[in-house]
Amino acid sequence: MTIFEILKFNRELLNRLRKSGIRLEDADYIDLFVDFNKMVAAGEKVSYAVACLATNYRISERKVYTLIKRFQSDCNPGAV
Numbered sequence: 001m002t003i004f005e006i007l008k009f010n011r012e013l014l015n016r017l018r019k020s021g022i023r024l025e026d027a028d029y030i031d032l033f034v035d036f037n038k039m040v041a042a043g044e045k046v047s048y049a050v051a052c053l054a055t056n057y058r059i060s061e062r063k064v065y066t067l068i069k070r071f072q073s074d075c076n077p078g079a080v
Contacts, residue, residue: 021075022075026067026070026071032053033067033068035053036050036053036064036068
């Protein structure tokens with residue numbers, strides 16, 4: 001199967017995701033957000049959790065904060 005065929009087959013889903021504010025690369029960080037929620041639920045401070053996750057996932061702390069904010073936000077209500 002080619003990239004074109006996959007895109008064509010999933011066009012509607014991809015358009016809905018994009019209109020909802022979801023980026024394809026967000027899927028790479030699902031485990032990061034799960035880990036963040038576990039750490040905060042265990043009583044860790046947000047800044048400590050962010051620092052640990054930035055190190056573990058080899059990204060900047062700013063990127064971790066951005067991902068957390070995006071994952072916690074509601075989808076665009078009129079898009080879906």
